[in-house]
Amino acid sequence: MNATPHPEHPRPSRRSFLGMAATVPLAATGALALGAGTARAATNSAYVMCYFTESPDMLAANYGLHLAVSPDGLQWTPLNQNAPVATPTAGSTGLRDPFILRKQDGTFVVLATDLKGTDWTYVSQYIHVWDSTDLRTFTGYRRMKLHDMDTHSWAPEAYWDASRGTYGVIYSAVNSSGHNVIMVNYTSDFVTAGSPQVFFDPGYDVIDGDLAVGVNGVNYLYFKKNSTLVGARSTSLDPGSFTEFSTAVSHNGTEAPTLVKSLASSSTWYLWGDTWSPNGVFYAWQTSSLAAGTWTALDQKIYTQPLNSKHCGIQPITSTEYNNLLAKWGTPAWNRLKSYNYPARYVRHSNFVGRIDEYAFDPYTDSQWKLVPGLADSSGVSFQSVNYPTRYLRHYNYALQLDVNDGTSTFAADATFYKTAGLADSSWSSFRSYNNPTRYIRHSDFVLRIDPISTTTEKQDATFYVGY
Known part of the structure; x- marks a missing residue:
């Protein structure tokens, strides 16, 4: 193995969102419940986004955990004046590519790449992990080791694998052939991880895997390929079972796919993508059918990313959680x-x-x-x-x-x-x-x-x- 960054650009990987638990139709909203259980998921009515911050001259560079909330997943309100709500204290003492998963018990786990800044020579086999009951307090901070390979662990995401009765953690790494693949480790507690396996390797560089689990019996994996966002699918979550199928989308070079299910429509999905550092401009596409694999670019009037946000993850939350986050962290004092x-x-x-x-x-x-x-x-x-x-x-x-x-x-x-x-x-x-x-x-x-x-x-x- 080697620690060489992704060959397309000097900043390898990014993170993504929505690989969650078994899905349940919602009578109230027509949305999919991805995570904790029917009772809690049935009340999802808003979203939380996690990210880090950078700007063109790096004046906004901050590698802590940032949060924003949105009632519709399109227009976002940064929390805590767009300052971090948690910061790693081990490893590089910084994070990139954060991700939030609602676990089966209704609480949250936060994962992130272990890297502060842009030292692409830094190699970590670990990822940052926090527990949280409400995303207002973050406890049990630790790093979880994923492998012993001489390559970095990029853009972690987790999902519930019902067939195995455990969680999967997917991430990007360089394989023995020298190109980037998406790996998986299984864990029950996000403290220790099982042996790494190759989750998706189509024979060319792929990074930034993002899962939507159990959508009409199909699992969807979006990833970056040649500066575009592409989808693969499988009726199982078995490593090696996904095959590419979708039309690629891009906006002058895009990475970090994030799939978001609309809570207001039974069929609408959004796909977010990020231009690589340091500009960090988000673009969004929409589809009424994940199965079709075709996307239409959204007018930028419709969505507004949090200021200086990079490499986001998005998670559905309840109205109570939305209101409590605003009450805890406040809205910005500026517009x-x-x-x-x-x-x-x-x-x-x-x-x-x-x-x-x-x-x-x-x-x-x-x-x-x-x-x-x-x-x-x-x-x-x-x-x-x-x-x-x-x-x-x-x-x-x-x-x-x-x-x-x-x-x-x-x-x-x-x-x-x-x-x-x-x-x-x-x-x-x-x-x-x-x-x-x-x-x-x-x-x-x-x-x-x-x-x-x-x-x-x-x-x-x-x-x-x-x-x-």
């Missing part, structure tokens, strides 16, 4: 604003000029805003910069710029806007100027200004999604 007609772009300041730029960028804090009561009218809003808190977005000669609040009534008026229903989409938002009430914030050639709005294009330019 980001996404453009309606350029949904890959976010409102930011650059050289103190207001504009919209394509995510991801650094300093990422340029896109974080506190929407505070309007300086001229508290029923309006003003946009206070997070990284320059003495400065606010204001218009000057109708162009938006980030200026220090000088305390004058003129500044207060220029920096105050009324939040209204979105001019292009009422579920989004538009912002009308306080002292030029016929004008709204809009982008023109990606630069922000206030203008009168009348055409369809102008309405789209003036519409934004306020999220995180």
Whole structure:
């Protein structure tokens, strides 16, 4: 064996999501219960995401466990101000590629790659493990050894194998032929693991295995192949039983597949993918039939990843768990604003000029805003910069710029806007100027200004999604 990273790029593997326990149809939502038992699974109504963070210039690099929640699995709220909720203390003292499994008893186990940062020469036969009853406290931290091979253990995921009455842990590693395969170990307690076996080896490099178990009697394994996401399937979970079948999807090179079952539809599935470090842009696809193996790209207006998130795992949770997580960790004290007609772009300041730029960028804090009561009218809003808190977005000669609040009534008026229903989409938002009430914030050639709005294009330019 050797420790050579994946040959496609210098950052080998990533993680994924939804390989869970025996599935049960849900009468209330039509979704699949993947995990703990019918009673608990039947109340799943939201999602939790786990991830680590990086950004293009690595200003956001943090290799602890991060969490976000979502009622629909598409729009996400980072918890704990997007700071980690747990951090490894052994091995490399950092993690990548985290994954959450709801176990058969209804509690959770968290797994992750043992690697802090981007030292691709570091080799660990171990993975990080935590136990949790509620994802608000993390106990029993340990590392679990998977093998004695001279190769790293990447992107662990776990699932319940009902036929064996035990859990399987799949992960990426380099095999004796020198290419990446997906391995499996079996464990009953996530403390000790059985001998490693090859789970999936089609004869070419594959990494980042992600399972959906027991979907109409079929098990689906998605993985990265040649910078694309591809699926294989099997009617059993036996090692070596999966065969490739799906149409490949990609967005300029994609890894880290994450399959997510819609809780609102009996047939809808989402497939998330991640561009590799450090940009970490998530893309999503949708299908109404896993069996068909074909996917349609989602409009980026429909989903928003947590800021700086990388290599996510997604797990269904109950409404009580969702509310308890928000109560424990809180929502961010800041917002980001996404453009309606350029949904890959976010409102930011650059050289103190207001504009919209394509995510991801650094300093990422340029896109974080506190929407505070309007300086001229508290029923309006003003946009206070997070990284320059003495400065606010204001218009000057109708162009938006980030200026220090000088305390004058003129500044207060220029920096105050009324939040209204979105001019292009009422579920989004538009912002009308306080002292030029016929004008709204809009982008023109990606630069922000206030203008009168009348055409369809102008309405789209003036519409934004306020999220995180």
